[in-house]
Amino acid sequence: xxxxxxxxxxxxxxxxxxxxxxxxxxxxxxxxxxxxxxxxxxxxxxxxxxxxxxxxxxxxxxxxxxxxxxxxxxxxxxxxxxxxxxxxxxxxxxxxxxxxxxxxxxxxxxxxxxxxxxxxxxxxxxxxxxxxxxxxxxxxxxxxxxxxxxxxxxxxxxxxxxxxxxxxxxxx
Amino acid sequence: xxxxxxxxxxxxxxxxxxxxxxxxxxxxxxxxxxxxxxxxxxxxxxxxxxxxxxxxxxxxxxxxxxxxxxxxxxxxxxxxxxxxxxxxxxxxxxxxxxxxxxxxxxxxxxxxxxxxxxxxxxxxxxxxxxxxxxxxxxxxxxxxxxxxxxxxxxxxxxxxxxxxxxxxxxxxxxxxxxxxxxxxxxxxxxxxxxxxxxxxxxxxxxxxxxxxxxxxxxxxxxxxxxxxxxxxxxxxxxxxxxxxxxxxxxxxxxxxxxxxxxxxxxxxxxxxxxxxx
Numbered sequence: 001x002x003x004x005x006x007x008x009x010x011x012x013x014x015x016x017x018x019x020x021x022x023x024x025x026x027x028x029x030x031x032x033x034x035x036x037x038x039x040x041x042x043x044x045x046x047x048x049x050x051x052x053x054x055x056x057x058x059x060x061x062x063x064x065x066x067x068x069x070x071x072x073x074x075x076x077x078x079x080x081x082x083x084x085x086x087x088x089x090x091x092x093x094x095x096x097x098x099x100x101x102x103x104x105x106x107x108x109x110x111x112x113x114x115x116x117x118x119x120x121x122x123x124x125x126x127x128x129x130x131x132x133x134x135x136x137x138x139x140x141x142x143x144x145x146x147x148x149x150x151x152x153x154x155x156x157x158x159x160x161x162x163x164x165x166x167x168x169x170x171x172x
Numbered sequence: 173x174x175x176x177x178x179x180x181x182x183x184x185x186x187x188x189x190x191x192x193x194x195x196x197x198x199x200x201x202x203x204x205x206x207x208x209x210x211x212x213x214x215x216x217x218x219x220x221x222x223x224x225x226x227x228x229x230x231x232x233x234x235x236x237x238x239x240x241x242x243x244x245x246x247x248x249x250x251x252x253x254x255x256x257x258x259x260x261x262x263x264x265x266x267x268x269x270x271x272x273x274x275x276x277x278x279x280x281x282x283x284x285x286x287x288x289x290x291x292x293x294x295x296x297x298x299x300x301x302x303x304x305x306x307x308x309x310x311x312x313x314x315x316x317x318x319x320x321x322x323x324x325x326x327x328x329x330x331x332x333x334x335x336x337x338x339x340x341x342x343x344x345x346x347x348x349x350x351x352x353x354x355x356x357x358x359x360x361x362x363x364x365x366x367x368x369x370x371x372x373x374x375x376x377x378x379x380x381x382x383x384x385x386x387x388x389x390x391x392x393x394x395x396x397x398x399x400x401x402x403x404x405x406x407x408x409x410x411x412x413x414x415x416x417x418x419x420x421x422x423x424x425x426x427x428x429x430x431x432x433x434x435x436x437x438x439x440x441x442x443x444x445x446x447x448x449x
Contacts (some may be wrong), residue, residue: 021226027289030360050185054192061196066219068287069294069330072200079196083189132200133291142359 004045012060015040020067032149036157037064038125041081042118045103050086057082077129084124088117106162118158122151220328224298227284231425238425245314276391277431279303288362288421293335297427300327310389310430316396316418317341318427320389335362335421342388343367343396346381350374354382354396354415362421365397370411376402382415390430
């Protein structure tokens with residue numbers, strides 16, 4: 001249990017660091033900007049209580065907001081993400097089967113489930129994030145294309161990181 | 173009552189979602205209308221400190237470009253020195269200058285945080301109220317205008333860059349002095365601005381310089397960009413045109429904050445005029 005907390009704490013710090021100092025400066029043709037930090041919420045253990053899940057999503061969002069100068073924007077998108085995560089997991093995963101392996105990682109859940117999981121959640125998060133940022137429906141087409149291309153980038157990064165840690169686990 | 177409690181615990185995810193979502197939306201909306209009254213922004217000392225460290229490291233990587241630019245500017249300034257002109261008169265007399273009074277003062281600052289890929293972009297610089305920066309001052313770099321100061325803390329200031337939905341500055345065509353308003357384009361391209369509301373009798377050409385008019389925060393004649401595309405709608409009462417911005421916002425390193433010493437006097441006078449009307 002305490003090992004879980006430490007791992008997630010480190011993951012939180014590393015992801016925020018990567019997002020703020022590396023990915024914040026990356027943007028492909030002003031269309032595709034990755035928001036890789038949401039991987040933290042995706043990888044929280046299945047047994048995380050709902051209160052904790054929402055609180056962590058809220059805090060993560062506010063932390064990113066502090067660096068992006070957009071109070072509340074990422075927090076709102078992250079809370080929506082947490083809600084969709086609860087729904088998605090309750091539909092697709094049977095809670096009884098996981099006594100010893102409680103994390104929704106690529107290695108444990110398999111490639112197909114993880115890709116669906118990551119892309120659905122990323123799409124929802126990015127959809128609300130970009131629309132809240134634009135705050136108007138006048139450029140909806142432009143916003144939607146930003147959502148799609150950015151989601152592609154983010155999911156790509158998630159898969160790479162998933163495969164990276166997947167391999168290390170097998171070697172042990 | 174008990175049924176209600178059971179209902180709430182059964183669907184606790186939904187109710188928690190509502191609570192947290194409303195909280196974050198309140199923060200978001202509140203921030204939107206009160207222009208960063210909240211303390212969560214990069215003039216906050218903690219994040220400001222982080223950014224200062226990171227930008228110190230980044231500035232090493234760009235030393236070469238910065239050197240080239242400084243060398244170019246040096247040579248340009250040296251060309252303006254008196255000593256580089258040949259004096260062909262022998263008479264010299266001393267003049268006490270009472271005609272010129274200093275109006276604009278420039279404060280140089282380093283950019284420690286920058287963005288160009290959002291719908292509203294801001295810069296953070298490492299000078300603040302202690303160095304004499306105040307809200308509302310104009311900001312330029314050696315290539316052209318950058319934006320205006322919107323929040324100041326003791327050691328840092330946040331600048332609303334030209335790449336912002338609400339940014340508008342008075343501008344004019346360099347050749348025939350027609351006045352217009354410069355704004356950021358609609359498609360979030362950091363190299364493109366739009367010059368609006370130019371009167372119909374102007375005859376702009378592609379490639380013509382666009383400069384500041386001197387009516388707003390900036391001295392007259394600071395470059396903004398060049399006209400890159402004319403779309404003249406027939407029958408409109410004003411011309412709009414696309415401007416290729418002179419400043420590459422993603423490469424900003426050093427900026428000059430402009431302190432207009434007569435600004436308060438001018439504003440006071442104009443406010444009085446409005447009151448009189």
